[in-house]
Amino acid sequence: MAATAGEFLAICGPSGCGKSTLLFTLGLLLTPDRGSVEFDGIIMSDQSDRERASFRAKSIGFVFQDAYLDRARSILSNVVEPAVFSGMDWLEAKSRAQRLLKSFGLAMSPERRAHGLSGGEAQRVGLCRALICEPRYILADEPTGNLDRDSEDFVLSRLRDMADAGKTVVVVSHSARIGDYATRVVRHEQGKWLSDPC
Numbered sequence: 433m434a435a436t437a438g439e440f441l442a443i444c445g446p447s448g449c450g451k452s453t454l455l456f457t458l459g460l461l462l463t464p465d466r467g468s469v470e471f472d473g474i475i476m477s478d479q480s481d482r483e484r485a486s487f488r489a490k491s492i493g494f495v496f497q498d499a500y501l502d503r504a505r506s507i508l509s510n511v512v513e514p515a516v517f518s519g520m521d522w523l524e525a526k527s528r529a530q531r532l533l534k535s536f537g538l539a540m541s542p543e544r545r546a547h548g549l550s551g552g553e554a555q556r557v558g559l560c561r562a563l564i565c566e567p568r569y570i571l572a573d574e575p576t577g578n579l580d581r582d583s584e585d586f587v588l589s590r591l592r593d594m595a596d597a598g599k600t601v602v603v604v605s606h607s608a609r610i611g612d613y614a615t616r617v618v619r620h621e622q623g624k625w626l627s628d629p630c
Contacts (some may be wrong), residue, residue: 435557439569439594441602442610445620447563451604452573456604459571460488466604469570489518493562496601497574499544499554507533508542513563532560536590559590570594572603588613 437442443451456462458469460476469476471491475483493514501510508529513628515525533542534557549557555575562570572591576584584607595601603610611617618627 433603435600437600438595438598438612439600441600442617443602443620444500444606444610444617446610449620450621453567454570455573455602455604459492460484460492467594471557478623486518489514490565491567492569492571493565493567494576495555495558495562495572496575499558501549502552503545503547503556505546507538507540507546507549510546510557511560511564514561518565520565526562529560532563533557536560540618551578552580552586555579555583559587563594564580568599570599570601572601572605574604574606576605576607584609608626 443566444456445451453462457464460469463477471487476487479487480628497553501507508526511524511529511532512525515528516522520528530542536559537552538556538560546554555578557573562572571592575591576587579587588607589609592604595615616627616629618625618628
């Protein structure tokens with residue numbers, strides 16, 4: 433399964449068919465039993481654990497159904513964490529985080545603790561965290577599963593904006609509306625993966 437720059441690829445199918453496993457394998461969090469994961473002509477299984485971790489930190493942004501924020505820490509601290517891990521200067525990371533939070537309509541203080549956020553707000557913070565390192569690849573696992581319709585529209589439209597800006601966006605979703613935003617849908621039906629343009 434190949435995805436290209438500027439593509440919003442949706443992966444759909446019934447529970448248990450392997451959608452999330454596929455996404456985690458693409459994100460280099462799991463190693464495939466067969467086949468390989470390739471980025472820019474490089475077979476990632478040929479790389480060391482350190483090289484894969486470095487590539488993941490700098491090139492892949494993850495968004496999950498539950499934002500997985502550390503709710504005892506500030507919004508800012510949650511957003512800058514992957515940037516600091518990847519070696520970015522703290523002041524640059526803080527500046528990027530503040531710009532992202534503003535662009536995602538999060539007007540509250542970045543020093544506010546994450547425990548009081550609504551589901552939609554938490555997912556916006558999760559999107560900011562995924563984008564802090566300006567990754568070329570965005571992988572999202574059911575990013576709208578716990579959201580109301582307005583928040584779902586916001587998240588999906590921003591993911592589409594990222595694809596339109598040249599990033600590769602791959603989303604696992606049960607949403608019946610994902611096809612309104614994706615450029616291509618891969619569906620699991622009767623034991624096979626089928627690809628349909630939108």
